[in-house]
Amino acid sequence: MSATRFLARMSFETDVGTALSDTRIRLLEEIGRKGSINQAAKAVPLSYKAAWDAIDTMNNLAPEPLVVRVTGGRQGGGTQLTEYGQKMVAMYRALEIEYQAALDRLSERLDQTGGCDIRGFQQLMQRMSMKTSARNQFSGPITGLRDGGVDYEVRIRLDAATEIVAIITKASAENLGLTIGKDVFALVKSSSVMLSMDRSMKLTARNQLWGEVAVIHEGPVNNEVTLALPSGRSVTCVVTGDSCRALGIEPGVQACAFFKSSSVILAVTG
Structure with a gap:
């Protein structure tokens, strides 16, 4: 085995970007085991607020909720992994095993040829990762585009019953290549x-x-x-x-x- 290797930190991609990561998967797993966001956050570890932020983001970006709040019971309620959430966790872990095996084979071949700077490539990928400070992150297809001359009105469908509207400049709309049906992120502070x-x-x-x-x-x-x-x-x-x-x-x-x-x-x- 080579001294330097790629490690499988797989992310699950939707049409508009990353929805699941290793940390979020571990959070989902702990919620499934404990039925408590507080206990799950401590096990990952994450702060209680960061855990809720992650859950809200995942539920907003996923086609179906992965986690739901439950009420009642002797403990006064808690959180529960949905059937869809369980499937996503299982799929992630199965793919991760195959992903790591493929990366190990690739690292070994590259190490033998001596023609690739693995550390440099890892650093480049880290720098290209993007995060946003916007608390509310939604995604969905564009259902309407109206040219207002200097700006564009853009309608984005979040689900069967909900749309939101954004107003952006015409230059921004052209730069983003917006078209009907295109999936986009909608960010709101x-x-x-x-x-x-x-x-x-x-x-x-x-x-x-x-x-x-x-x-x-x-x-x-x-x-x-x-x-x-x-x-x-x-x-x-x-x-x-x-x-x-x-x-x-x-x-x-x-x-x-x-x-x-x-x-x-x-x-x-x-």
Whole structure:
């Protein structure tokens, strides 16, 4: 065996980018074993908040939810791996075994020829990896494109019942090569999302997503509030602690997360 080798840190790719990684798979496995996000996060290890962020991102990007929240029981509820989530974990681990075997064979051949800088290649791949600070990450196909002269209105379907709208410059639309049916990432910062509890209120914001308050992470001044959408996806926003108390925002209540179309950032792969 060569001293330098490629290690299988496989990721599961959707049409719009990475959905599963080794860390996320381990988190899913621990949720399946323990039925508790807190215990699973400690086992990985991840912070409790980072674990929830990962779950929300996976559920938003996957065709079906991988993890669901369950209520009731002696422990007051917890988290559960769905059947779809179990299949994804099993598929990942089976592919990982074959992937590592193939990489070992490749590393051995390259080491014998002496014509490849494996360490340099690994460093290049690390530098090319992209992460985003946007808390809300969605994906889906483009269902509508309207040329507004200097800008484009882009409609993205998240699921059978939900679309969101983005407004981007015409130059950006051309640069991204946007076309009907093309899969894209839609990124929205949590600070750009606002909450309303009043169904009768009329809003100018194009994007209005109703759901149930699922999780509230409290801070000294601001709270991070996550709504669970009917589709199994979620959206997170930042609300002051005073506003949460004044509006009666607490787990289980219905609320609308709304944000302007100009607050949606689009991204594509390739």
